[in-house]
Amino acid sequence: xxxIRHITLPAGFSASGVxxxxxxxxxxxxxxxxxxxxxxxAIVTTTNxxxxxxxxxxxxxxxxxxxxxxxxxxxxxxxxxCTGKAGLKDAEAMATQTARLLDTDPQKxxxxxxxxxxxxxxxxxxxEGISAAADSLSKRRDSDALQAIMxxxxxxxxxxxxxxxxxxxxxxxxxxxxxxxxxxxMATMISVITTDLAICPRTLHKALKEAVGESFNAITVDSxxxxxxxxxxxxxxxxxxxxxxxxxxxxRKFLAALKEVCHELARAIIADGEGxxxxxxxxxxxxxxxxxxxIAAKSVANSPLFKxxxxxxxxxxxxxxxxxxxxxxxxxxxxxxxxxxxxxxxSAGRGRDGKFDEKKLSKYLAGDSVEVSCSLGLGKxxxxxxxxxxxxxxxxxxxxYHT
Amino acid sequence: xxxIRHITLPAGFSASGVxxxxxxxxxxxxxxxxxxxxxxxAIVTTTNxxxxxxxxxxxxxxxxxxxxxxxxxxxxxxxxxCTGKAGLKDAEAMATQTARLLDTDPQKxxxxxxxxxxxxxxxxxxxEGISAAADSLSKRRDSDALQAIMxxxxxxxxxxxxxxxxxxxxxxxxxxxxxxxxxxxMATMISVITTDLAICPRTLHKALKEAVGESFNAITVDSxxxxxxxxxxxxxxxxxxxxxxxxxxxxRKFLAALKEVCHELARAIIADGEGxxxxxxxxxxxxxxxxxxxIAAKSVANSPLFKxxxxxxxxxxxxxxxxxxxxxxxxxxxxxxxxxxxxxxxSAGRGRDGKFDEKKLSKYLAGDSVEVSCSLGLGKxxxxxxxxxxxxxxxxxxxxYHT
Numbered sequence: 001x002x003x004i005r006h007i008t009l010p011a012g013f014s015a016s017g018v019x020x021x022x023x024x025x026x027x028x029x030x031x032x033x034x035x036x037x038x039x040x041x042a043i044v045t046t047t048n049x050x051x052x053x054x055x056x057x058x059x060x061x062x063x064x065x066x067x068x069x070x071x072x073x074x075x076x077x078x079x080x081x082c083t084g085k086a087g088l089k090d091a092e093a094m095a096t097q098t099a100r101l102l103d104t105d106p107q108k109x110x111x112x113x114x115x116x117x118x119x120x121x122x123x124x125x126x127x128e129g130i131s132a133a134a135d136s137l138s139k140r141r142d143s144d145a146l147q148a149i150m151x152x153x154x155x156x157x158x159x160x161x162x163x164x165x166x167x168x169x170x171x172x173x174x175x176x177x178x179x180x181x182x183x184x185x186m187a188t189m190i191s192v193i194t195t196d197l198a199i200c201p202r203t204l205h206k207a208l209k210e211a212v213g214e215s216f217n218a219i220t221v222d223s224x225x226x227x228x229x230x231x232x233x234x235x236x237x238x239x240x241x242x243x244x245x246x247x248x249x250x251x252r253k254f255l256a257a258l259k260e261v262c263h264e265l266a267r268a269i270i271a272d273g274e275g276x277x278x279x280x281x282x283x284x285x286x287x288x289x290x291x292x293x294x295i296a297a298k299s300v301a302n303s304p305l306f307k308x309x310x311x312x313x314x315x316x317x318x319x320x321x322x323x324x325x326x327x328x329x330x331x332x333x334x335x336x337x338x339x340x341x342x343x344x345x346x347s348a349g350r351g352r353d354g355k356f357d358e359k360k361l362s363k364y365l366a367g368d369s370v371e372v373s374c375s376l377g378l379g380k381x382x383x384x385x386x387x388x389x390x391x392x393x394x395x396x397x398x399x400x401y402h403t
Numbered sequence: 404x405x406x407i408r409h410i411t412l413p414a415g416f417s418a419s420g421v422x423x424x425x426x427x428x429x430x431x432x433x434x435x436x437x438x439x440x441x442x443x444x445a446i447v448t449t450t451n452x453x454x455x456x457x458x459x460x461x462x463x464x465x466x467x468x469x470x471x472x473x474x475x476x477x478x479x480x481x482x483x484x485c486t487g488k489a490g491l492k493d494a495e496a497m498a499t500q501t502a503r504l505l506d507t508d509p510q511k512x513x514x515x516x517x518x519x520x521x522x523x524x525x526x527x528x529x530x531e532g533i534s535a536a537a538d539s540l541s542k543r544r545d546s547d548a549l550q551a552i553m554x555x556x557x558x559x560x561x562x563x564x565x566x567x568x569x570x571x572x573x574x575x576x577x578x579x580x581x582x583x584x585x586x587x588x589m590a591t592m593i594s595v596i597t598t599d600l601a602i603c604p605r606t607l608h609k610a611l612k613e614a615v616g617e618s619f620n621a622i623t624v625d626s627x628x629x630x631x632x633x634x635x636x637x638x639x640x641x642x643x644x645x646x647x648x649x650x651x652x653x654x655r656k657f658l659a660a661l662k663e664v665c666h667e668l669a670r671a672i673i674a675d676g677e678g679x680x681x682x683x684x685x686x687x688x689x690x691x692x693x694x695x696x697x698i699a700a701k702s703v704a705n706s707p708l709f710k711x712x713x714x715x716x717x718x719x720x721x722x723x724x725x726x727x728x729x730x731x732x733x734x735x736x737x738x739x740x741x742x743x744x745x746x747x748x749x750s751a752g753r754g755r756d757g758k759f760d761e762k763k764l765s766k767y768l769a770g771d772s773v774e775v776s777c778s779l780g781l782g783k784x785x786x787x788x789x790x791x792x793x794x795x796x797x798x799x800x801x802x803x804y805h806t
Contacts, residue, residue: 050728050736082724082736084753117721118754181708181725222707224722225729304625304707305584305801312802318520319627321485322584325453326628333453333485350487351521391802392795398708399715399794 005142006158010171010196012036012236014137017148020129022077022115022122028148030129032098033192034071034137038108039236041069042205044212046229052081053091054111055230061095061107066205070108072192072232073098073133074149075126076177077115081227090121097127101134112190112230114177115151142175149177149190152397155272159264163257165250166241170197172257176265180274180398181226191216191231191265197254198237203246207255208233215262218294219386221273222394223302233258270386275394280310283373285382292329293383296374299327300385307390313365315358317345324374335377341370408545409561413574413599415439415639417540420551423532425480425518425525431551433532435501436595437474437540441511442639444472445608447615449632455484456494457514458633464498464510469608473511475595475635476501476536477552478529479580480518484630493524500530504537515593515633517580518554545578552580552593555800558675562667566660568653569644573600575660579668583677583801584629594619594634594668600657601640606649610658611636618665621697622789624676625797626705636661673789678797683713686776688785695732696786699777702730703788710793716768718761720748727777738780744773 008015017031043062045055062069073094080087095109102109113121136144146156160173174193199207208231216231244250271279282300287293300306303323309316317338324331338346341364343356364370411418420434446465448458465472476497483490498512505512516524539547549559563576581592602610611634619634647653674682685703690696703709706726712719720741727734741749744767746759767773 048725048728049734050724082721082749082753084751117724118749118756224706224708224725227725227728303627304797305627308798308801311798314802318485321453321520322451322627322630325451325630331452346485346521348487350485353521390798392798394707395711395714395793395795395798398711399717 005140006160006173007033007142007145007175007192007194008139009160009173010194010236011238012039012196013194014139015145016133016136016138016141017144018129018132018136020132021125022075028144029075029077030126030133031074031145031148032071032133032137033145034102035234035236038068038070038104039234040199040201040204042066042201042208042233043110044208044231046226048225048227050082050227052079052113052228053083053087054080054113055228056088057091057095058110058230066201068108068201069110069234070104071098071102072110072112073130074112074190075129076149076151078113078119078121079115079117079228080113080121081117083118083120086120090123093123094126094130097130098134101130110232114149114190114228117227146175149175151177152179152274153177153272155268157265157268157272159261161257161260163253165197165253166244168239168241170239170241170254170257171195172261174261174265176269178269179272180221181224190228193233193261195235196237196239197235198239198241198243199235200243203251204233204235206246207251207258210255211258211262215259215266218384219266219270220298220301221270221388267386270388273388274397275391276388277368277391278310278389279369280387280389281371282385282387283371283382284376286376286378287381288330288379290381290383293381295327296324296329296376297383297385299323300372301387304390307387310370311389311391313362315340315345315361315365317351320372320374321346330378331376332378337375337377339373408543409563409576410436410545410548410578410595410597411542412563412576413597413639414641415442415599416597417542418548419536419539419541419544420547420549421532421535421539423535424528425478431547432478432480433529433536434477434548434551435474435536435540436548437505438637438639441471441473441507442637443602443604443607445469445604445611445636446513447611447634449629451628451630453485453630455482455516455631456486456490457483457516458631459491460494460498461513461633469604471511471604472513472637473507474501474505475513475515476533477515477593478532479552479554481516481522481524482518482520482631483516483524484520486521486523489523493526496526497529497533500533501537504533513635517552517593517631520630549578552578554580555582555677556580556675558671560668560671560675562664564660564663566656568600568656569647571642571644573642573644573657573660574598575664577664577668579672581672582675583624584627592629592632596636596664598638599640599642600638601642601644601646602638603646606654607636607638609649610654610661613658614661614665618662618669621787622669622673623701623704624673624791670789673791676791677800678794679791680771680794681713681792682772683790683792684774685788685790686774686785687779689779689781690784691733691782693784693786696784698730699727699732699779700786700788702726703775703777704790707793710790713773714792714794716765718743718748718764718768720754723775723777724749733781734779735781740778740780742776
């Protein structure tokens with residue numbers, strides 16, 4: 001079924017997604033995204049000490065995080081994590097079969113899996129799926145690929161940005177999946193970004209690491225970092241621009257476009273966070289150091305009490321101040337200023353209840369997007385974290401889900 | 404109304420609790436616990452950088468955490484936090500009035516407050532409450548005092564332990580309140596422990612710090628550390644034992660009794676955690692260092708996904724392994740062994756699904772007490788953390804509660 005295009009919009013890529021029976025629902029569960037030839041690739045993976053077999057495989061073929069790659073094969077419904085040596089052989093078999101069908105080397109095929117932990121993949125189904133997906137590769141099946149990587153996601157997440165670099169139009173496009181177990185610490189659950197830019201693999205990797213720091217690494221649904229986080233960036237070179245070094249104006253333009261795609265995908269993950277009804281942006285400024293700014297913002301973004309208060313549309317600045325104060329980031333309540341949306345709710349060590357328009361603030365909090373800004377007054381560092389509210393629905397999803 | 408005795412069981416103490424109108428429910432909200440004369444006292448308070456006015460007051464009068472004290476005056480319903488200089492004056496006024504009525508110095512009266520953040524205390528009500536509480540001090544009103552310190556608590560939390568020290572019977576008894584915003588990092592929300600032991604203040608403080616490390620500091624309901632955590636230990640000396648130095652057998656006996664009281668109170672707080680239906684003990688052993696053991700245990704105990712799984716009676720070892728792996732504590736999946744209750748569910752890098760009695764485990768998980776044991780296989784350090792499950796009720800309590 002043809003649908004909207006995104007990851008095949010940059011020239012030089014094809015994609016497909018099929019249902020091969022890994023998901024009991026019968027929904028699509030196997031995707032291939034491939035370049036027309038081996039292209040520049042960069043990857044970042046989870047910092048969890050327990051990693052899935054696909055992550056081990058990807059690190060083996062791209063030990064420095066960049067190199068030349070032809071394709072990514074992805075299944076959903078089973079993450080192939082904690083499956084021992086047999087699981088690693090399964091990941092390798094996925095790469096080998098895909099490589100054979102695309103007429104390349106297994107070392108040129110990245111693998112990603114997402115879903116339940118601890119079960120062996122049903123390889124007969126996977127083999128049929130890879131075969132069918134390779135047969136249906138096309139420039140019009142982007143949505144199939146995107147649907148095939150989803151698990152508890154309710155919404156499809158994609159982003160496209162175009163820019164001019166060296167006189168050529170360059171397109172950057174991405175897809176992502178992720179909804180729970182989201183506190184990425186290198187990348188999100190699974191995301192593939194394509195571009196037609198001509199760029200060397202090392203520079204591509206540098207840009208990816210820069211873009212991830214303030215997008216995927218700045219989001220949290222539930223503070224739980226997955227074992228399977230994988231973000232792949234492929235650059236086909238089809239835009240035919242002249243290659244450029246890092247720190248050049250062209251690099252900065254590409255980085256800006258890449259950041260925009262990463263931000264959009266990261267925000268989409270939060271908006272689709274398990275049980276989420278609101279996206280919450282927590283800005284910290286005036287921190288003593290960059291590390292302090294990040295720690296303070298994430299301490300608020302991960303506070304269950306804060307997230308419940310926002311769910312209940314309650315301007316409970318006390319919980320924000322508590323979350324800042326419990327963190328290891330330096331805080332001085334006398335210098336702290338907290339805003340919820342348009343209203344300054346805390347300053348000079350005290351709440352400002354009665355001094356702001358409560359009706360206006362209530363209306364603001366009833367919306368689906370809330371911004372909290374904490375000015376620490378101690379320095380110049382800043383950081384923004386994205387999170388969602390904590391609802392009964394999160395519990396329902398995660399208590400009623402059974403292994 | 405007379406009730407069961409606990410904190411006045413050690414000789415030399417009286418207590419009372421009254422309703423003075425701080426709580427809109429009309430329930431008791433002001434307590435005094437007093438010794439017959441100035442006695443040895445030790446205190447530990449929150450590590451949150453934002454602290455309530457009562458904590459500031461208590462630190463002023465016991466700058467080293469120990470000294471001589473007559474009484475503690477406590478109100479619930481309003482925590483007197485983020486109330487500026489005026490709030491500090493209110494705390495001082497509570498101590499001054501209580502001291503006058505007990506015929507001692509304000510510097511001998513500790514103050515604690517718990518409840519809403521950011522509102523000034525209604526001091527006319529507090530003054531009437533202190534007056535009424537001082538008038539009704541008795542050896543039979545322990546339950547009144549306990550009820551008067553409760554906020555969202557559903558259950559009364561008290562503990563009594565007796566031991567023989569130097570040929571004398573020594574009693575250690577405590578009360579505590581706390582249910583949400585529980586991740587103590589020095590002490591719990593509010594707890595008062597009394598003993599008739601004769602002991603010097605510095606030794607008392609040493610024992611308190613030792614006991615807190617593996618009891619109150621090892622519990623978490625929601626990872627949010629309060630601004631008001633205060634634990635006071637008063638020793639009347641009425642048991643008339645010979646004083647002893649730290650590291651003596653007598654010290655160790657007292658410490659054991661004190662730890663038992665702290666453990667019982669800490670466990671009671673978890674059992675009454677907001678929305679809790681189960682108490683979960685997370686044991687980590689075989690860690691490389693004591694720090695690693697604590698970090699690993701708390702990473703599991705604070706994982707929302709793990710807490711939801713236990714709420715749903717799901718033996719989801721994947722979420723335990725994920726929570727261990729995301730922490731900064733050193734983990735090697737190949738050496739890791741995870742037990743849920745009686746069943747080994749993970750070893751040698753793999754789940755053991757199908758290799759344990761699932762029916763038996765389901766029955767175990769349906770109970771109100773669950774133990775998870777993680778053997779890291781990397782060293783000898785161990786730590787146990789206590790937490791509760793995460794339920795829809797937690798969200799209801801914390802999203803529908805309005806400031």
